[in-house]
Structure formats: C-alpha cells, structure tokens
Amino acid sequence: MRAKKIVFYILATIIVLLWIAPFMISFFTSFKSMDELMLTRKWWAPPKKWFPSNFITAWKDANMGRYFLNTFIITIPSVLGALFLSSLSAYALAWYKFRLSKLILMIFVGGMLIPFQMLLIPVYRFSVSLGIYDRFIGVILFHIAFQLGFCTFFLRNFMKTIPASIFDAAMIDGAGHFTIYSKIVMPLVLPALAALGILEFTWIWNDYLWSLILIQSDKIKPITLGLVNLQGQWITSWNTMAAGAIIAAVVPLFVFLLFQRYFIEGLTVGSVKG
Template sequence: MFPRPIEQQSRSVQVGYQALLPIALILWLLPLIAVMIFSIKPDSDFVQGNFWGLPSSFEFFNNYGKVFFESDMPRYLWNSVVITVPTVIGTVALACMTGFALGVYRFKGNLFIFFMFIAGNFVPFQILMVPVRDLTVSMNLYDTKLGLILFHIAFQTGFCTLFMRNFIRALPFPLIEAARVEGVAEWRIFWFVVMPLMKPAIAALSVLIFTFIWNDYFWAVVLTQGPDAQPVTAGITAFNSQFRAAYHLMSAGSIVAALPPVAMFFLMQKHFIAGLTLGAVK
C-alpha cells in the first residue's frame, strides 16, 4: 500500500532519484531565484527588455538603499509588525481559552459551538469583502491598523480553536481530574496544568498565524489604503507608477518583506516541528 523507501529500490531507480531531485528543487526555487536576481538589476535592464539575462551591473546596495531610505518601506514594515504581533497574541490567547472550554468541559451545545468554529473556516473569504469593508467603515475602523487587527483575530480564531481543542483533547485528562480533587480552581488548572503542556502547540500555531497575517495581501488592500495603516505586502505596490513598474525595487522590497517570516520559522523551528509531530507516534 505504501511506497517502498528509496534505499530499498534498485540502483537505477536510486540514481534517477538523485539526478531528478536537484532539478526539482531548482524548478521549485526558480521564482525566488528570479526575484533575487531582479532585486540586484539596474532599472535600465528592464527598460531595455533584459528581464531574464544576467544583470548589466550589480546594483544591490543602490536598490536596497532606495527601498530603505527613499521610500516608505520602513513605515510599511513597522505597520506589519504592529498588525501581526497583537494579532498573533490575541488569536492564540482566545484559541487557548476556547480550546480549553470546548476540550475539557462537557455541556449541551458543545459540539454545535465547535462545528460553528469549523464552519467559519470553509466560508470563502472573498464573499466577505463587501460586508466586512462596510462594517469597518460604519465603526470608523476603515484604514486603521486596529480594524485590520480585530478582523484578523476574528477570522483566524476559528482555525486556531480547532487546532487547540483537538490538542487539548489529546492531553491526559487524569491530570485535570487530580487537580480538581485537590481543590484547585479551574483558572489555575488552565494556567498551571494545561498551559505548560500546550507550549509546543502554541509555538507551532504562533508561527503559522504569524506567516498567515504577515503575508496577507487581500485584506490589506481591502481594509487599508496609504502608508498610515497598510502593511508591507500592500506597500510593495507603491513602487508602481501609472505608466511603468519599478520591478527592481519591487523585487528588493519583496525580499525584505519575506525575511521576517523566514527568521520566525528558523527561530521557532524546534518548537514548531515538536508541535506538529506531537502525538504522531505512540
């Protein structure tokens, strides 16, 4: 039923696998490589149609200097930090509490509430564009960082609750029963018994939500406009003018915008993998 490991295949299959793997890796990384090459090209290369050839000159410091010192890119980056960090904290905090309530307590309507959280994940977010925008306008939250933060927290809590509830259900319930027998209050059980066991899940979920929010482009364009509240994903388009696009600056800005999620993953890699694989083996 399952494919045989490559070590158990014939020598010809192993050689073919070893030859095709680097090619597949290069093809997968080709768009990123192209953006990196674009980011060090001079503007004249794009005017002359040299899109895929070698750069006529090395403009790394010139292009990235313009991105950082001659544009609003630092402001967009700061907006992304201000939007993403509170969203991650708020979403994970709400998911921990709702996951604890739905995973530990047995009450009427438990499954219905849980299914409502799940159902929200299957709603196409494009159909919410008009009502969400009208709601933010009516609440005076349009084109504000707070409006984007509140929307992301509300929209991501469903998936996070699904993740946390299932994780908490897999924890040994006798630990909670033993704490209750000792007379420990419910909030202390949550904080001192359950929360320490949830650290791998919290780390994994934080990395996922950080990546989702930081890379969001759709809602950044729908709910914000201008450098006062727009995150970096939407701010990159500011390098486009009415009649031409500064591809070299857009590419440099894209590389800069991609660095925080990559750094976040590598910093939390140990906890992220532990959270995803916890419970995979008995």
C-alpha cells in the first residue's frame, strides 16, 4: 500500500511538472533579453539578467490598453447573455414536460460535439450577410450562440436536483412561472451559475479563433488578436510577446482567484445528500 502511494505521488509530481513547465518557460522568457534568447539554448533556464521593461514595451507597442477594453466589451455581455438565456432554456428543459424536450436537449448536446473548424466559413458568410461582420455585436452574438449548448446542459443538470415539492408548493401559493424561475430557481443554482460564469469568462476572454474570423478592424480587436502586433516581419521579439501573453492572462487568473470559492462550491453542490 505504501509503495502504491509513493508511485502515485511520483507520477502526480511528474504530471504537474510537465503541465507547469510551459508556463515557467514563458515566464522566464518574458524577462530575458533578445541577445540571451538568441545566443543560448537553455530556454528553460531563468534569465541571467532580468528585464522587467519587456512588459512596458509589450503594453506600449501592442496598444494593449485599447485591446483590454475591447476584450471586456466582448466578454462581459457574452457571458451575461449566455448565462441568462441558458438559465431560461435549462429551466424549461428541466421542469416543463412537452413532447420535444428530449430532442431539444439532444440538439443542444449535439451542437457541442461539432468541431468549430467546420463552422468557420458558414459563420463568416452568415455574419457578412447579416451586416454584423467586423462589429462588436457580431462577435458577442456568436459567442452567446456557441456557448448556449454547454451552459444549458450544465445548468439543466443542476436544476434537476432541486426537489419538485418546492415548485408544487410555490404553484399552490399562486406563484407564476417566471416568479418561480427568478425567486426560487436562480438563488438555488447560484453556485452553479457562478462556476459556469468563471468558465465562460475564461473561455471567451482567451478566444482567438472566432475573433480572427469575425473581426478585421484593429480598433475592435481583443487582446488575443492584439498580441499578433508584437510579431515582426522578419524577426519576432519572443520576450516581448511572452510578456504580453502574461499580461493578457492576468485578468482571467484574477477572476478565478477572486471567485474560486464559488467555483469550488458550484462544482461540489449536490454531491452530498442529506
């Protein structure tokens, strides 16, 4: 038994080190000079001389202040819209009994299994035909649409754990459907909603694919596209690009650390009965 524990901890440590290695390399790279990066092969080693100025260069050269604002403009409405619409659809699929409920749920789940690469050309043509290409509203609407399936599936499973007697008592007291949804269901699934909100915020903030397809103007690009400005024509300043990537990762990391209690609570809610 002791040997199994030792083997388990050794394997777990190796996996953690392999997982965290790219982040440490990026962190060290962001503080190195280009001379050190070009002249040494020890790209995994800490810098011989630290250059915090790389972060200032990344912020100024990539115009990251504007890109941060654009990312917030895209991310916050997308997360709120996805959570609101998915909570409504999850409530309907969890508690309303109608003929096509299972089929609709299967469509939501099936949409999650379609590779995004298959949808690139249709989404691009559809956005152009609607006149929402290269606009904030276009990216926001498509983020909401593509996140709706997972969010609905996630929240519907949590809503199914709520005892039906609560709804029956509310109906007897004369509460309407929207009153039950807003006053009873939403407070009960708030931990799950918070956990889902953190996931959605992280995914949409870090999105690169849909922003690349739906945005062309530099003035509305998010931070993930803005980092491309740090890539030169003949040579790329990898230290500056690594610094910009770390700056871009600060916000989702801060959001997770700030709301991690709700995230853990949302993942474990319903795991213990009684």
